[in-house]
Amino acid sequence: MTAAPRNSARIIVTGGTFDKRYDAIKGELTFSETHLPALLEQARVTLRLALDIRLLIDSLQMTDAHRQEVLLACRESPESAIVVVHGTDTMAETAQVVGRAALDKAVVFTGAMVPYSVQGSDAPFNLGFALAASLTLPAGAYVAMNARIFPWDDVMKDRKEGMFKRK
Amino acid sequence: MTAAPRNSARIIVTGGTFDKRYDAIKGELTFSETHLPALLEQARVTLRLALDIRLLIDSLQMTDAHRQEVLLACRESPESAIVVVHGTDTMAETAQVVGRAALDKAVVFTGAMVPYSVQGSDAPFNLGFALAASLTLPAGAYVAMNARIFPWDDVMKDRKEGMFKRK
Amino acid sequence: MTAAPRNSARIIVTGGTFDKRYDAIKGELTFSETHLPALLEQARVTLRLALDIRLLIDSLQMTDAHRQEVLLACRESPESAIVVVHGTDTMAETAQVVGRAALDKAVVFTGAMVPYSVQGSDAPFNLGFALAASLTLPAGAYVAMNARIFPWDDVMKDRKEGMFKRK
Amino acid sequence: MTAAPRNSARIIVTGGTFDKRYDAIKGELTFSETHLPALLEQARVTLRLALDIRLLIDSLQMTDAHRQEVLLACRESPESAIVVVHGTDTMAETAQVVGRAALDKAVVFTGAMVPYSVQGSDAPFNLGFALAASLTLPAGAYVAMNARIFPWDDVMKDRKEGMFKRK
Numbered sequence: 001m002t003a004a005p006r007n008s009a010r011i012i013v014t015g016g017t018f019d020k021r022y023d024a025i026k027g028e029l030t031f032s033e034t035h036l037p038a039l040l041e042q043a044r045v046t047l048r049l050a051l052d053i054r055l056l057i058d059s060l061q062m063t064d065a066h067r068q069e070v071l072l073a074c075r076e077s078p079e080s081a082i083v084v085v086h087g088t089d090t091m092a093e094t095a096q097v098v099g100r101a102a103l104d105k106a107v108v109f110t111g112a113m114v115p116y117s118v119q120g121s122d123a124p125f126n127l128g129f130a131l132a133a134s135l136t137l138p139a140g141a142y143v144a145m146n147a148r149i150f151p152w153d154d155v156m157k158d159r160k161e162g163m164f165k166r167k
Numbered sequence: 168m169t170a171a172p173r174n175s176a177r178i179i180v181t182g183g184t185f186d187k188r189y190d191a192i193k194g195e196l197t198f199s200e201t202h203l204p205a206l207l208e209q210a211r212v213t214l215r216l217a218l219d220i221r222l223l224i225d226s227l228q229m230t231d232a233h234r235q236e237v238l239l240a241c242r243e244s245p246e247s248a249i250v251v252v253h254g255t256d257t258m259a260e261t262a263q264v265v266g267r268a269a270l271d272k273a274v275v276f277t278g279a280m281v282p283y284s285v286q287g288s289d290a291p292f293n294l295g296f297a298l299a300a301s302l303t304l305p306a307g308a309y310v311a312m313n314a315r316i317f318p319w320d321d322v323m324k325d326r327k328e329g330m331f332k333r334k
Numbered sequence: 335m336t337a338a339p340r341n342s343a344r345i346i347v348t349g350g351t352f353d354k355r356y357d358a359i360k361g362e363l364t365f366s367e368t369h370l371p372a373l374l375e376q377a378r379v380t381l382r383l384a385l386d387i388r389l390l391i392d393s394l395q396m397t398d399a400h401r402q403e404v405l406l407a408c409r410e411s412p413e414s415a416i417v418v419v420h421g422t423d424t425m426a427e428t429a430q431v432v433g434r435a436a437l438d439k440a441v442v443f444t445g446a447m448v449p450y451s452v453q454g455s456d457a458p459f460n461l462g463f464a465l466a467a468s469l470t471l472p473a474g475a476y477v478a479m480n481a482r483i484f485p486w487d488d489v490m491k492d493r494k495e496g497m498f499k500r501k
Numbered sequence: 502m503t504a505a506p507r508n509s510a511r512i513i514v515t516g517g518t519f520d521k522r523y524d525a526i527k528g529e530l531t532f533s534e535t536h537l538p539a540l541l542e543q544a545r546v547t548l549r550l551a552l553d554i555r556l557l558i559d560s561l562q563m564t565d566a567h568r569q570e571v572l573l574a575c576r577e578s579p580e581s582a583i584v585v586v587h588g589t590d591t592m593a594e595t596a597q598v599v600g601r602a603a604l605d606k607a608v609v610f611t612g613a614m615v616p617y618s619v620q621g622s623d624a625p626f627n628l629g630f631a632l633a634a635s636l637t638l639p640a641g642a643y644v645a646m647n648a649r650i651f652p653w654d655d656v657m658k659d660r661k662e663g664m665f666k667r668k
Contacts, residue, residue, distance in 0.1 A: 005304070005316045017361060024447040024545075025496045027351060029363065040314075043292035044280055044525075046330055047314040113211055113358040119451045125210035128295030131314055136303035137172070147212040147298055149172045162359045163213055184528060191378075191614040192663045194518060196530065211358075280525040286618045329526045339638070339650045374648075377626035378614055380664055381648040447545055459544035462629030465648055470637035471506070481546040481632055483506045497547055 005135040006106070008048035009081035011036060011127075012073050014055040014062070014094075016087030018112035018123050031056040035116040036085070039124055047131075050079060059087020059094075059111075067097045074098055080105040081134035083127070087111055088164075091143055092155050099141035099152030107141045108134040108149075113162050172302040173273070175215035176248035178203060178294075179240050181222040181229070181261075183254030185279035185290050198223040202283040203252070206291055214298075217246060226254020226261075226278075234264045241265055247272040248301035250294070254278055255331075258310055259322050266308035266319030274308045275301040275316075280329050339469040340440070342382035343415035345370060345461075346407050348389040348396070348428075350421030352446035352457050365390040369450040370419070373458055381465075384413060393421020393428075393445075401431045408432055414439040415468035417461070421445055422498075425477055426489050433475035433486030441475045442468040442483075447496050506636040507607070509549035510582035512537060512628075513574050515556040515563070515595075517588030519613035519624050532557040536617040537586070540625055548632075551580060560588020560595075560612075568598045575599055581606040582635035584628070588612055589665075592644055593656050600642035600653030608642045609635040609650075614663050 013019065013034050020029040034053055054073055055066060074082055086094055088111045095109045110130035116123035130144040141152035145164040154166050180186065180201050187196040201220055221240055222233060241249055253261055255278045262276045277297035283290035297311040308319035312331040321333050347353065347368050354363040368387055388407055389400060408416055420428055422445045429443045444464035450457035464478040475486035479498040488500050514520065514535050521530040535554055555574055556567060575583055587595055589612045596610045611631035617624035631645040642653035646665040655667050 005300075007315075022363075022448055022452045025494070029356075039292070042287050043289050043314060044312075044330065045314040046332075049314070114356055117453050118356045119453065120209050122210050124291040125206070125295035128292035128297075128314070129299040130295075132296040132299035132311065132316070133172075133303060135316060136300060144299065145211075147207075147210060147214040147216070147295070148174075149299070149302060160359070163211065165213075189530075189615055189619045192661070196523075281523055284620045285523045286620070327526070339634075341649075373626070376621045377623050377648060378646075378664065379648040380666075383648070454543050456544050458625040459540070459629035462626035462631075462648070463544075463633040464629075466630040466633035466645065466650070467506075467637060469650060470634060478633065479545075481541075481544060481548040481550070481629070482508075483633070483636060497545065499547075 006079070006081040008079050009083065009131060009134050010050040010052055010077045010079040011131075012070065012082060012084045013051070013053045014059070014066070014070060014084060014086050015057040016059050016085060016111045017115050018085050019056060020115040021117050029115060035123070039116060039127060043124065043128065052077075059090040062087070062090050062094065067094050070094055071098050071101055074103055074105065074107050075101070077105065080139070082107045083130045083134050084109045085111060085127070088113060088145070088157055089159075092157060095141050095143050095152040095155065104139045106134050106137045106139055108137065109141070109143045110145060173246070173248040175246050176250065176298060176301050177217040177219055177244045177246040178298075179237065179249060179251045180218070180220045181226070181233070181237060181251060181253050182224040183226050183252060183278045184282050185252050186223060187282040188284050196282060202290070206283060206294060210291065210295065219244075224254075226257040229254070229257050229261065234261050237261055238265050238268055241270055241272065241274050242268070244272065247306070249274045250297045250301050251276045252278060252294070255280060255312070255324055256326075259324060262308050262310050262319040262322065271306045273301050273304040273306055275304065276308070276310045277312060340413075340415040342413050343417065343465060343468050344384040344386055344411045344413040345465075346404065346416060346418045347385070347387045348393070348400070348404060348418060348420050349391040350393050350419060350445045351449050352419050353390060354449040355451050363449060369457070373450060373461060377458065377462065386411075393424040396421070396424050396428065401428050404428055405432050405435055408437055408439060408441050409435070411439065414473070416441045417464045417468050418443045419445060419461070422447060422479070422491055423493075426486075426491060429475050429477050429486040429489065438473045440468050440471045440473055442471065443475070443477045444479060507580075507582040509580050510584065510632060510635050511551040511553055511578045511580040512632075513571065513583060513585045514552070514554045515560070515567070515571060515585060515587050516558040517560050517586060517612045518616050519586050520557060521616040522618050530616060536624070540617060540628060544625065544629065553578075558588075560591040563588070563591050563595065568595050571595055572599050572602055575604055575606065575608050576602070578606065581640070583608045584631045584635050585610045586612060586628070589614060589646070589658055590660075593658060596642050596644050596653040596656065605640045607635050607638045607640055609638065610642070610644045611646060
């Protein structure tokens with residue numbers, strides 16, 4: 001590859017474990033607002049970056065309509081490097097919807113197994129990993145988890161191990 | 168680019184702010200041991216990864232001999248995706264030494280402006296970012312900081328702003 | 335009071351939000367093991383301290399039999415300064431059981447509204463607060479939350495506000 | 502003691518390791534502003550509490566004039582429960598100045614061996630511990646560190662071990 005890395009990117013937020021927060025009154029993890037702005041400040045990002053907060057839901061709640069909305073957000077993105085922050089449980093499914101559309105953009109799905117707000121979260125590492133992948137990979141849809149890059153048509157979550165792997 | 172991302176990587180540790188720890192007795196930040204194993208566990212990494220702890224020094228202490236040692240470590244690496252964790256102050260200088268050697272590997276330098284052991288560190292994000300870059304970029308030497316990828320011959324640290332930029 | 339503070343203490347662990355951990359596979363907060371040893375090391379404690387791990391349950395699951403077990407643990411404690419780490423929902427109820435027994439010991443109940451393992455937890459502050467209270471208060475049973483000390487017979491949790499107050 | 506715990510307190514901030522922050526540009530720990538408001542919010546404090554930010558210095562920089570200022574702040578405090586957040590190196594010395602004044606208040610000195618902003622800090626625990634001590638101890642001056650309460654005239658810092666002990 002001789003092409004230079006893309007020099008701007010878009011992050012599309014859909015929710016997932018990545019963005020869950022502890023609600024001290026309810027005593028459980030819920031959604032209130034995304035941690036992305038805090039995380040990007042912490043990462044001292046100077047890349048030109050658009051933040052597109054679409055959904056804030058558990059990926060088990062994600063419907064076909066939601067997936068079409070994610071696809072539309074990718075399709076309409078002026079940036080050709082896209083990271084989709086997504087719950088892990090149905091991440092591969094949404095990646096398939098975007099992958100089949102064969103957009104001329106690199107769309108990289110990532111998420112977290114441990115919320116950003118919990119000690120020992122994989123969220124900051126995963127976001128950094130996915131963002132670099134979106135800047136450098138050829139057009140296509142990918143899942144980036146566990147420091148690995150999977151093509152959209154050959155990835156599944158091993159729920160028992162909590163890891164992603166090829167099918 | 169039609170080539171698939173590389174499927175294994177090497178992390179060469181040299182120290183830098185990334186790995187500083189607070190010494191409660193001395194009351195200052197010093198080096199004792201690298202945080203890389205903890206960070207990789209937290210990131211739930213399943214990529215095949217070699218960890219090569221070469222140095223644990225401040226990059227202002229880095230000599231030409233040290234830089235040759237980093238170059239040698241890159242040259243001898245069986246993996247062609249390499250991340251070098253390095254202090255930010257002279258990161259660009261070491262990247263030049265490796266860049267001029269024109270190895271047939273992607274060598275990506277990264278570090279942190281805030282130590283991993285301090286709240287709000289950029290270390291996990293940066294490591295994830297650099298690792299994905301090393302898996303996907305064409306052979307060459309790069310600096311990956313602030314969510315940007317710089318070629319080795321066009322990068323400098325703006326010490327006043329604490330950010331990397333093109334020359 | 336002219337008596338010196340007590341110079342040793344016992345911490346009786348029963349579980350509660352204080353000790354919940356995020357289970358990445360299940361995607362929820364559960365109990366696996368207590369954080370007390372880690373917390374005490376972090377606090378650099380040199381006080382003579384016995385750690386008595388009795389239960390690791392949600393306080394909504396706590397039965398009369400569990401409460402009798404806590405009372406027995408207090409009664410048999412060789413230390414007369416006792417902290418009971420307890421879920422907040424029924425903390426006042428267990429404090430009543432111990433308070434009515436009128437032991438010749440200072441028994442201080444505390445817990446957390448946010449788990450120790452979650453960012454922004456009140457657990458370390460609360461444990462320190464309760465421990466000092468147990469060393470200095472006259473014999474009796476107390477609830478120590480929100481930086482306040484409540485007698486066992488005049489305290490309730492305001493579940494809506496997530497705060498403790500007098501009845 | 503039959504008297505109830507005091508029901509309000511004052512925290513006098515003087516700086517020390519407790520309040521040091523990492524300056525990413527300078528690459529060292531410095532003072533910018535106190536973490537006390539953040540810490541008290543995290544601790545979900547409902548106690549009536551006055552926060553009196555006097556100094557933000559390293560305790561090795563503390564002069565006799567500074568100590569007189571701390572004493573004056575204690576003397577003029579309307580609250581009779583006082584916590585002084587202080588650097589550990591000369592904490593015992595300032596405690597002596599306040600102790601000799603024999604105020605009719607409980608003044609409890611505390612600090613931290615690891616800054617609040619660094620992972621594994623003892624700051625939240627120590628603040629909670631000192632605050633409860635200030636509410637419950639008889640009038641006098643004390644050092645509260647390592648989960649122990651020392652009278653002002655029988656305490657020293659063991660600098661080699663990083664612990665406080667009786668003389």
